[in-house]
Amino acid sequence: MNFITIDKKDWTRGIDQSRNAYRVYGPVKDENGCQIKPLAPDTHPEMDAAVTVMSAKSVLFPQTEKILTATLDELKDDHHVMKPVETDDMPRVVLGIRPYDAKAVQLVKLNFDNPDYQDPYWCAAYDATTFVGLGVTHPGPCDFSTAVGSGPFSEDGLDVLMADMDDKYLTKILTEKGEKWAAACGFDTVADPKESQVLFDVLRKEAEKQIQTNVATDKLAGKTILDLYDAPFWDEVAFSCINCGTCTFVCPTCWCFDIQDETRHNTAVRFRNWDTCMSPLFTHHASGHNPRVTKVQRVRQRFMHKLKYFLDKYDQGIMCVGCGRCVASCPVNIDIREVCNRMNDYETTK
Amino acid sequence: MMGNLLEQMGVDRDRIHFSWISSAEATKFVDVVKEISDKVRALGPNKKFVKDYNK
Amino acid sequence: MDTCIEKIRAIGADLLAKGTVEKVIGFANGSIPMATRPVALTSEKDMDKLVFNSVCGLNLANYVSKNSLSKKEGKIAVVAKGCDARNLVTHIVENQISRDQIYIIGVPCTGMVDKRKIAALFEDEITGFEEDNDSLTVSSASKTETVKKADVLRHNCRVCTHRNPPVYDVMAGEPVEEQTLDQPYEDVDQIAAMDPDARWTYFEKLTENCIRCYACRNACPLCYCPTCFVDESGPQWVGKGQNETDVTTFHFLRAFHCAGRCTDCGACVEACPMGINVRDFTRKLNKDALELFGWEAGLDLDKRPPLDVYSPNDPNDFIK
Numbered sequence A: 001m002n003f004i005t006i007d008k009k010d011w012t013r014g015i016d017q018s019r020n021a022y023r024v025y026g027p028v029k030d031e032n033g034c035q036i037k038p039l040a041p042d043t044h045p046e047m048d049a050a051v052t053v054m055s056a057k058s059v060l061f062p063q064t065e066k067i068l069t070a071t072l073d074e075l076k077d078d079h080h081v082m083k084p085v086e087t088d089d090m091p092r093v094v095l096g097i098r099p100y101d102a103k104a105v106q107l108v109k110l111n112f113d114n115p116d117y118q119d120p121y122w123c124a125a126y127d128a129t130t131f132v133g134l135g136v137t138h139p140g141p142c143d144f145s146t147a148v149g150s151g152p153f154s155e156d157g158l159d160v161l162m163a164d165m166d167d168k169y170l171t172k173i174l175t176e177k178g179e180k181w182a183a184a185c186g187f188d189t190v191a192d193p194k195e196s197q198v199l200f201d202v203l204r205k206e207a208e209k210q211i212q213t214n215v216a217t218d219k220l221a222g223k224t225i226l227d228l229y230d231a232p233f234w235d236e237v238a239f240s241c242i243n244c245g246t247c248t249f250v251c252p253t254c255w256c257f258d259i260q261d262e263t264r265h266n267t268a269v270r271f272r273n274w275d276t277c278m279s280p281l282f283t284h285h286a287s288g289h290n291p292r293v294t295k296v297q298r299v300r301q302r303f304m305h306k307l308k309y310f311l312d313k314y315d316q317g318i319m320c321v322g323c324g325r326c327v328a329s330c331p332v333n334i335d336i337r338e339v340c341n342r343m344n345d346y347e348t349t350k
Numbered sequence B: 001m002m003g004n005l006l007e008q009m010g011v012d013r014d015r016i017h018f019s020w021i022s023s024a025e026a027t028k029f030v031d032v033v034k035e036i037s038d039k040v041r042a043l044g045p046n047k048k049f050v051k052d053y054n055k
Numbered sequence C: 001m002d003t004c005i006e007k008i009r010a011i012g013a014d015l016l017a018k019g020t021v022e023k024v025i026g027f028a029n030g031s032i033p034m035a036t037r038p039v040a041l042t043s044e045k046d047m048d049k050l051v052f053n054s055v056c057g058l059n060l061a062n063y064v065s066k067n068s069l070s071k072k073e074g075k076i077a078v079v080a081k082g083c084d085a086r087n088l089v090t091h092i093v094e095n096q097i098s099r100d101q102i103y104i105i106g107v108p109c110t111g112m113v114d115k116r117k118i119a120a121l122f123e124d125e126i127t128g129f130e131e132d133n134d135s136l137t138v139s140s141a142s143k144t145e146t147v148k149k150a151d152v153l154r155h156n157c158r159v160c161t162h163r164n165p166p167v168y169d170v171m172a173g174e175p176v177e178e179q180t181l182d183q184p185y186e187d188v189d190q191i192a193a194m195d196p197d198a199r200w201t202y203f204e205k206l207t208e209n210c211i212r213c214y215a216c217r218n219a220c221p222l223c224y225c226p227t228c229f230v231d232e233s234g235p236q237w238v239g240k241g242q243n244e245t246d247v248t249t250f251h252f253l254r255a256f257h258c259a260g261r262c263t264d265c266g267a268c269v270e271a272c273p274m275g276i277n278v279r280d281f282t283r284k285l286n287k288d289a290l291e292l293f294g295w296e297a298g299l300d301l302d303k304r305p306p307l308d309v310y311s312p313n314d315p316n317d318f319i320k
Helices: A008-018 A099-112 A120-128 A176-185 A193-209 A225-229 A234-238 A246-250 A295-314 A325-329 A336-345 B002-008 B026-042 C005-018 C044-049 C060-064 C082-093 C115-119 C186-192 C196-206 C215-219 C244-257 C267-271 C279-293
Strands: A002-007 A023-030 A033-038 A064-071 A092-097 A129-134 A160-164 A168-173 A257-264 A267-274 C023-029 C036-041 C076-080 C102-106 C126-132 C135-140 C144-148
Touching: A002 A008, A002 A193, A008 A168, A008 A176, A092 A099, A099 A120, A099 A129, A120 A129, A129 A176, A160 A176, A160 A193, A168 A176, A168 A193, A225 A295, A234 A295, A246 A325, A295 A336, A325 A336, B002 C186, B002 C244, B002 C279, C005 C023, C005 C044, C005 C076, C005 C102, C023 C044, C023 C060, C036 C044, C036 C060, C060 C076, C060 C082, C076 C082, C082 C102, C115 C126, C186 C196, C186 C279, C196 C244, C196 C279, C215 C267, C244 C279, C267 C279
Parallel strands: A023 A092, A092 A129, A129 A160, C023 C076, C076 C102
Antiparallel strands: A002 A168, A023 A033, A064 A267, A160 A168, A257 A267, C023 C036, C126 C135, C135 C144
């Protein structure tokens, strides 16, 4: 664990220097809000961008990813043989990622990289990515990361954590990947470890104080799945839901996908696309049966997965990092904080 | 209205044609198809609404 | 504006108490600034939960189409602004509901605000929003601003000529004055004035951030197909990913399925998490419906929409 300071006047020079070793991603503002995007050689991350509408999930797990391709031309020897597509294996760095998004990557990793199964595409992207986080000094009204095991200055999942100190970034290097990145940028002004850690602790406490929402998850583990499943409040919670995919797509911990093959003339391509449990198609069986044919069933399933099934299966807290994006983007203002509290407080009358 | 919306989106209006042809009007069908094929071919390859798998 | 909320609550309470309706669908306060949420209330004691203000931007007619209602449901009251009521009329004309299945609580509307426009006035996130007639007080951690509602109206509300519900069972307030506009379709004309390649680029750029969440489609009261064309799989018509041809096809075709039916309520844009103005597709069709057929959707229970009905006078010089 070492600390450096990065003078803001030196920041863009450093980023540009790192471009021969890293593909750079960072927040950019456009007229529709802030997004994390790959940065062209002459653009730099807008580090003061407010929370991005979409998470950094697409850096490792793009919404549409070509995974295999084949030729259908029967005159070729390898026709109908699916082959991997050329991937961009260049190391990449995500600048200005928020700590809760980095924790989310660790939660998603439980799904894509575990002893039973490793997703080759996600794992390759993860190994190639360095996460340079920026602590959130002013958490917004939808941020409830502290209630769910993360926080505005949490280090979980980050390779580097920076704190904005007006004219400079006080920077904590957390991993070897982080060290490599700092070296590639030529950021080497050492800072005193003791003092720096004290400063970080102060900033962390100040930021955490600003988080207003109280979300309780302590009693969720103790409830049975069926009690929560049969609870009477789901109709009310689900009424306004329009079953779009907004919450699932903006969520950094949602990981479901759909694989499809498309053909055109003599080319076949296999794509992986994000999928959403909010869609009626999600559980539509080939037989025509759909176990979650109604909206209420799908809404209930999403919250049960996030706040109960995942909790029970992995014992790592709920499948939510408190980024608040679903709260901010839901067209009908369904608030996971309210639902979580409702589930946590629910006692059966028997 | 469909032709108008496509035109509004920048698609060449001359690529879109409408015709009422009954199954009993075989000659008309052939004539219309020939006419449309010639007209559209003269406009050159269309680049819009074409899915590019190389991206 | 006089939000009529007291009257709305009183009407709702009365309807429920008398058993005239089983349920009142309206808006309730949201959990974050500038948010309201659709809600269905069944008890007259809950009428205090209803609100009506300048951030009630969704269309409640979305909740009363055939597949939204269970077969056993009785009569339902719906709080409806001008555009919402027009969509209820469209639902009735299209046989999604019968006239006697809904009780329309009409609300004269002076428009909804554009939340993104307001958010753009701030560098940081908005933490407070208050409305006092035409004056809005918006605050964030760094500052507080007072804006005039008229300056931050949504575009569809600025060009709205049907603020009063054309059909209703009861009006919750005095009708407001309708606007007369010289050039209501100026935005459509601006695009039409560009050359074709510029127009194509405009529409490509418009949808470049689309994440295929279908919030626009699902918020739209007109989109009630049990299986949408993008969800068909035998055959599959449109790819599900972010390829721009697939994205453009989705928006183009969805707009076309709303041709002659759209009331420009703006729920699609309100719902979109990426702030895409999908109305650029539907407004061209609305303009054509008006110019070619003299038609505006949802104004008359007894008239069928132009794409539903053949008349010898229909424009047909484009057909060979």
